[in-house]
Amino acid sequence: MTEIKTVTDALNFIHGRTKFKKIPTLKRMRAFLQALGNPQKGLTYLHVTGTNGKGSVVAMTRQMLMGQGLTVGTFTSPFITKFNERIELNGQPISDADLVKYTQRVAKVVDQLDQTLPTGGPTEFEIDTAIMFSYFADVRPDVVILEVGIGGLYDSTNVIEDPVATAIVTVGYDHMRILGNTLAAIAQQKAGIIKEGRPMVVGQLPAEALQVIQQTAQEKHARLYQAGVEFQVKKSNGHAFRSQINYDGLQLHHFKARLGLGGDYQVANAGVAITLVQLFCQHAGLRIDRQALSQALFETSWPGRLEVMNDEPLVILDGAHNLPGIQALCHTIRDDFADRDVYLLVAILADKQYDLMLGELASLPNVHITVTNFAGPGPKRPSADLGKVVKEIKTRYPMQVADNWQIAFAQMARSISSDDVLLVTGSLYFISDVRHLFD
Template identity: 45%
Template sequence: MKSYQEALAYIHGRVKSHKDATMKRMQLLMDKLGHPEQQITAIHVAGTNGKGSVVSFLRNLLSEAGLTVGTFTSPFLVRFNERISVDGVPISDDEVVRLVKRVAPIVAEIDAMMPNEGPTEFEVLTAMMFTYFAEGHADVVIVEVGIGGDNDSTNVLYPDVSVITTIGYDHMQFLGNTLSEIAKHKAGIIKPNVPVVIGNIAATPKQVILNQATELSAPIKCLGRDFSVQSRPISGWHEQFDFSDGEINTKGLKMNMMGDFQIDNASVAIEAFVTFMRLHRAPVSAKMIKQGVLNTQWAGRFEKLNDQPLVVIDGAHNLPAIKEMQKNIQNHFSDREIYIILAILADKQYLQMIETLAGLKNVHLILTEFVGPNQRMAADLSTVRAEVKSAHPIEFIANWQEAILTVSNQMGQDDGLIITGSLYFISDVRALFKH
């Protein structure tokens, strides 16, 4: 394996999943690689939505404290290498090749031991990440869960702090159809005596998490109970809020992102940061917190690409995220006409997602399609229009580039355009605008 393209082909050529969700392949991989996961200091982040934002806030907060911070995230927005980064800089193509060369022979051994049940694509990638960070490239690594928690390949980790951001309906084919079932999977990342920080979670699924934490003697901090935020009115593309956890009281925190949910995400990240720093008996200052929050940007999440007319992209890839977008439109953009171009993967609750947006009086909805990754099917939205009640007629334009062009010609200077849905779709759109 000599080239970067060959290394990527090897990774993407692995099976995507097995019917049996089990940790045995990952544990075998770690064992044969000399347990790199035990050689890093880490924070583990699970949750339905908000994981990416919390990781981003945490990275900037830890950087402000003078630490070198590794991150493991998915999916990538522009290039594959983003998934393993140090201080926000993706690893090089050469490193990807080197790591594949290191992991591939071990994967081949396991393939031989377990015919048709060998490591998956995500397990291989996770093994590459642990191998890389075990070499000492970062002081602390923030590891984002792929799907769920208990049987996710990252869950071989024994972190310093565990984080669960939100619980909502997504990936139900793997995690179950109730919030309690989904919460049980996410709570699977909780380890004995390891502190847990959780975000804005409804009472029933929250109780599942609290029970698991109690059973494992894991100290737990909950948003709204142990730490709190107070939003402050502010104009422009910002949010401002106060944070308090009894010991830390920081007023007038400002972020360059929009949405109440981002205030929640920031507060979860602050509490996780403070918990981590206390564990290491390291000082925390108001300046660190203020600067860390202010420095955080999260590409593809309600990201402004143009001012006049306003163009925003948002990877609102499931129903909870679309409901947050609905709130954002009502709170910040009720005074203008908003055009929304939407494309979604077929395995999402796309009818409810469309209904949520279609009911807004100032929203004009345009449905489109895109080519999903690894042959994952984008939802066919061509017939959905007739099934949904909407304030304005819903359009369908199969080609998403044509949809953007059509809407650009329809809208006025004071109107807004939001392009949303699958993160894979947003990645394609962002590449077009940033080209």
């Protein structure tokens, strides 16, 4: 029998579980929740997936709904500084005491399922999801925004039956071993969250992916709200790091706001979030307060996503943890920092397309790249040995290889001028490690 008395016990129990099973299924998750009394039922949901940008969309949507006077639960991953961040109420992480309480409740059922299920009991993420549902079933927020872990169709969050609306923010190449090797296959997995008759918001998607999503939406009689069609969002302040946007769509016309989150890709994310908020308010019969909406977008922050840690010199942490993320980061560097020297400290997990990711960064004319490694989230997901590919990649300035990222970061921070930019990127787990230096 699993014994959990402290938050350390709870975290050891959660992180000690298997990460994946060979055959994807929701049957195990449904049996798990049934044994817990189906805590997921009776709550109001928004459901968000995407290769990149889903965390930012959740953060903006939460802030805007809170600005309309609602209590908002969120479930996100991964965490940046502390596990509790994954389950938040109005932006406040679940307390250690509650984490222990709900892990104890869930662990009793896990012990039973370990004995009775032929494929073994729940995975780590399924346990995270069950703790979240159990917690929110008791605290009863007005709305819970669920961020999909991986994909959508077989993601453990996809046991909900009737969300107010769903969203697919982006579709790109990531987790191909699990989701498939084509954009159509990946889109098929993400389209798995579309529910019968429930509206879906889609961001700027490749044609191959959009076609799959449109077909699924048609089959499910789900109305699509598509970026560039049902709603428009544009940046209006040129090369500024934090965008001023103009939004037009649904019942909001000529809506202007300044985004708290930096980077041009947040413009598209904001468009998805604003549309989601309008759909929720329509459903709930709420009148939208434009001023509160604008203020909420300006106040939104999201750890590890083009997060400014220091102003002079500018130090930024950005968890561009896959190829589409790195491409978006490169766009920001080209657009906002073209006239400055950018010093990059990069560490990437070995199961990512690290050679292509590094190649994208190396193509920028104003970057000085130092590659390094870090502990990684566990023995099965190590940091890539980037030193091996450095010689194969052409870059304007020779790439440096650092064995110790802490020493490399300290040296870079000391040596750059006040006009330069120090940007730490790659794995979100790496960003989490670096962020602790600023605690």
